Amino acid sequence: MPEVVLHHYDNSPFSEKVRICLGIKGLSWRAVDQPVIMPKPDLVPLTGGYRRIPVMQIGADIYCDSQLIVRELERRFPERPLFPSGSEGLAIAIEQWCDKALFQTAVLAIFGSIGDSVDPAFIKDREALSGQPFNVAAMKAIAPFAVSQIKAHASLLVQQLTDGRDFFAGTDPCLADAAAYYNFWFARTFAPGLVDRFDDLNGFDAWYDRVTAIGHGTPTSLKPAEALEIATNALPEAMNTLPSDAAIRDKNVCLAATDYGRDPIIGTFVGSTQYSLTVARNVPELGEVNVHVSRLGYSVSPA
Numbered sequence: 001m002p003e004v005v006l007h008h009y010d011n012s013p014f015s016e017k018v019r020i021c022l023g024i025k026g027l028s029w030r031a032v033d034q035p036v037i038m039p040k041p042d043l044v045p046l047t048g049g050y051r052r053i054p055v056m057q058i059g060a061d062i063y064c065d066s067q068l069i070v071r072e073l074e075r076r077f078p079e080r081p082l083f084p085s086g087s088e089g090l091a092i093a094i095e096q097w098c099d100k101a102l103f104q105t106a107v108l109a110i111f112g113s114i115g116d117s118v119d120p121a122f123i124k125d126r127e128a129l130s131g132q133p134f135n136v137a138a139m140k141a142i143a144p145f146a147v148s149q150i151k152a153h154a155s156l157l158v159q160q161l162t163d164g165r166d167f168f169a170g171t172d173p174c175l176a177d178a179a180a181y182y183n184f185w186f187a188r189t190f191a192p193g194l195v196d197r198f199d200d201l202n203g204f205d206a207w208y209d210r211v212t213a214i215g216h217g218t219p220t221s222l223k224p225a226e227a228l229e230i231a232t233n234a235l236p237e238a239m240n241t242l243p244s245d246a247a248i249r250d251k252n253v254c255l256a257a258t259d260y261g262r263d264p265i266i267g268t269f270v271g272s273t274q275y276s277l278t279v280a281r282n283v284p285e286l287g288e289v290n291v292h293v294s295r296l297g298y299s300v301s302p303a
């Protein structure tokens with residue numbers, strides 16, 4: 001099987017979720033450093049327009065969005081499962097809580113705290129990404145409340161740990177641990193002093209340290225040009241389409257995130273599962289690549 005290539009950058013919280021999942025599975029992988037802001041000339045040819053981070057590449061298969069990336073890791077590398085047996089849906093529901101409610105709270109608290117020192121180019125880029133003003137003054141005003149909310153979220157996790165278990169689902173770490181962890185990692189790394197410890201939340205910091213200790217598996221760096229070459233020399237996996245999507249099979253469609261970073265990915269609809277949508281794209285410099293997005297949170301429409 002071709003190597004797992006993760007297009008990421010060190011400071012990316014959603015990448016940290018994936019890196020911890022790679023650590024849980026003990027995988028070796030290749031790390032491509034991508035820019036934190038646009039332009040991303042070595043990423044967009046692979047994705048066909050999607051600019052968010054992380055993106056996983058396996059040969060000529062390109063997986064957009066951390067929620068799809070972790071599912072694909074589970075499908076290809078089922079050992080040391082990310083989804084506790086019988087609780088797959090629950091793990092994903094918890095991931096949704098972490099990626100939406102908890103993440104939004106962490107963003108407000110962090111940028112409310114460090115907003116004055118943020119690079120104006122970053123602010124401009126994120127305004128374009130979200131279509132909203134990056135209002136540091138408003139974030140500052142709400143930061144104390146956001147910090148109190150982060151702690152309230154942390155206390156939910158502590159409730160799950162009261163029986164003395166090591167991780168969210170018991171003795172072994174799973175997706176829920178990685179998904180909750182990256183938000184606290186984000187705050188603790190980028191806004192020191194904000195929520196460094198929760199001494200009165202019994203068990204939280206020990207859990208946090210256990211997840212930190214999982215690490216990231218074994219990454220080795222790869223140049224962006226080498227990743228493009230891997231795609232050029234590979235063929236995408238064959239895909240099936242669900243019967244409910246038969247009407248759009250082989251049609252030219254546009255896939256797009258529905259929250260932010262909604263740049264369209266245009267291609268021929270060639271595959272779907274209950275949780276993913278796939279288009280084939282023929283890229284002059286790369287040949288045939290399949291781009292996969294998560295069904296949850298992405299729209300499909302005629303191109």
Ligand SMILES: N[C@@H](CCC(=O)N[C@@H](CS)C(=O)NCC(=O)O)C(=O)O
Nearest residue numbers: 012013014036052053054065066067
């Ligand atoms: N739902 C997406 C969200 C990804 C996301 O917002 N990523 C951030 C970085 S952690 C991003 O792409 N920011 C803009 C950028 O890096 O260009 C996922 O789970 O992967």
